[in-house]
Amino acid sequence: PAFPHASKMEVLFSKSRIAERVREIGAQISADYAGTSIVLIGVLKGAAIFLSDLARAIEVDNTFDFVAVSSYGRAKVSSGAVKLIKDIDNSIEGKHVILVEDILDTGLTLSYLRGMMLQHKPASLKIATCLDKPERRLVPIEADYVGFQIPNRFVVGYGMDYAEHYRNVEDIRLFPEEAVGH
Ligand code: PRP
Ligand code: MN
Numbered sequence: 633p634a635f636p637h638a639s640k641m642e643v644l645f646s647k648s649r650i651a652e653r654v655r656e657i658g659a660q661i662s663a664d665y666a667g668t669s670i671v672l673i674g675v676l677k678g679a680a681i682f683l684s685d686l687a688r689a690i691e692v693d694n695t696f697d698f699v700a701v702s703s704y705g706r707a708k709v710s711s712g713a714v715k716l717i718k719d720i721d722n723s724i725e726g727k728h729v730i731l732v733e734d735i736l737d738t739g740l741t742l743s744y745l746r747g748m749m750l751q752h753k754p755a756s757l758k759i760a761t762c763l764d765k766p767e768r769r770l771v772p773i774e775a776d777y778v779g780f781q782i783p784n785r786f787v788v789g790y791g792m793d794y795a796e797h798y799r800n801v802e803d804i805r806l807f808p809e810e811a812v813g814h
């Protein structure tokens with residue numbers, strides 16, 4: 633079938649392992665930003681699930697906002713062009729900002745957004761990502777908070793999709809390579 637059931641896919645990180653890691657990152661952020669307020673900026677749509685869990689794992693006062701960028705396509709050779717489709721709703725000037733992503737892959741999305749956000753003169757800017765695929769990087773960018781590093785495999789669940797499906801899957805699972813493109 634075009635969209636095989638997620639239960640048939642190998643679990644890379646279980647729901648409970650993800651929850652444990654999110655609690656750890658939340659505690660780290662709470663310590664790093666103690667006594668301040670944080671603006672979490674999620675990148676639609678993939679980051680929505682991680683952001684909702686991370687925000688609740690952070691004890692420091694926080695607000696959230698979302699941006700949307702045009703997908704530059706999943707082609708092997710990318711133009712690297714990223715375009716902003718939806719900007720932040722509220723000013724981040726002088727604020728402590730954390731950009732939140734589900735996955736850091738080539739780095740094109742986050743390096744574009746980091747440049748954009750810096751123009752708004754935040755007090756500080758860091759990046760939190762649930763997954764990091766360092767092998768795939770096309771531009772030099774690293775996250776400050778990383779859930780898990782993964783090899784170059786196609787993953788779905790916990791916000792991550794295949795053709796918009798599987799975002800709701802609670803575990804992070806390996807999408808079968810033989811089903812890609814069908
Ligand atoms: C995915 C993912 C990141 C980005 C990472 O988003 O959620 O936002 O790609 O890739 P990069 O490091 O190579 O830029 P996608 O464009 O699939 O949109 P989505 O979040 O709506 O799924
Ligand atoms: Mn995304």
Ligand code: MG
Nearest residue numbers: 678792793794
């Ligand atoms: Mg996607």
